[in-house]
Amino acid sequence: MEGAPLRVPAGASAAAAVLLAGLFRIRETPVSGAPRLPYCMMGVCFDCLAEIDGVANRQACMVPVAPGMRIRVQHGARVALDGGAG
């Protein structure tokens, strides 16, 4: 979790791991930059978007944890294409 090891029950979701870790945010929204944490825990609200194993914008509540998984805060919008207009 953000580079630090964390023990999580087998079968838990990555979003549960985020809450267990006690982070203050797992993402910042791309529009207003507001901090967010997992909310609905059932794949609907998209507030738990995180970078998981190097892939941006994954719904952490829909991803079961696995040994060695790397979860990082999603900062703003994902970059779709390096060197794009942004």
Add this chain to the structure above:
Amino acid sequence: MPPSHDSIVIGGGLVGAAIAWGLTGQGLRPVLLDEGDVAFRASRGNFGLVWVQSKGFGAPHYQRWTRASAGEWPALAADLAARTGRDVGLRQPGGVQLCLSDAEYEERAARMAQMRAEAGNFGFDYRMIRTPELRGMLPGLGPRVVGASFTPYDGHANPLVLLHALHRAFTEAGGTYVPNAKVEDDIHAAPHDFAVTAGGQRFAAPRVVLAAGLGNAALAPHFGLSAPVRPQRGQVIVTERTAEVLPMPVTTIRQTTEGSIMLGDSVEEVGFDTRQRPEVIRVIAERAVACFPWIGRLNIVRAWSALRVMAPDGLPIYDQSEAYPGAFTANCHSGVTLAGAHARLLAPMIAAGALDMERLGLLSAHRFAHGEAA
């Protein structure tokens, strides 16, 4: 006697709301009757293009009307922002249609040349651009892209914010919005004297505008009008938000101001069926990935279908009733593109009591009267 209004607009989607708001600018205080969430709600499924370059092949009057609307759009957006504080996200950087084969490119080039020829003195500014130059305009193009047509007239906006802003501007200007108000068959029509029952209430006015989308087909004959529109299904896919990549919209792909990428432009003749078909979604996705391979790495977060309001020839229908002067109808599948014209050009005609036939005469339903009448 029912409470009397100066005008009734039937249909609370983009067409009805744009006209109703435009009427308030002419000193009228219309009542806007909106069916409810059981309606087909084409305005909620709109792709959001303010699109000119593909409109009016073989029908230069439609090209002129569309271009006039795109020209009115900046004033519409500024006016709505000033009155409601809502930014409808209008961007008009021009737009392209990508070609994935030499055959597509040649066909597109011929079509654009024909459009210019038909435009005559009115002009039609476009360029056919081959891929090497195109790569400087659009990042991450796929290897199958051979070129594109570009016109400077094209753009896009947020259709949901537009709808909300029109409604808000309308009610703040003194208009009356009535939800859950589907017009029933109990319709009275006489010259400058109309009454309808909707949502359990009776409404009367000397002026009525039919802007009920697919509902116009059944309503129009009650008012001495004809609106032979049918549903045509389109499906849309939306990806997660990403940092800005696309500096301009493509006919079938656009990036919203919030960063989502929308993919669309399917066409199916399936009647009043709003289901989605994976086969069609796959074709949309495949074409998008062929245009921009990096789109294939994005997550899809939503997909939906909606029904276009389509006339037999694909053009809008505008009409005024000859039997019952004071009754008008507006029908189109481009509620966003034509919002500028509806609010700022059409509404003043309706308020004045007569359509400008020089502009709209060829878009009357009379064009279907010969041969295969619908």
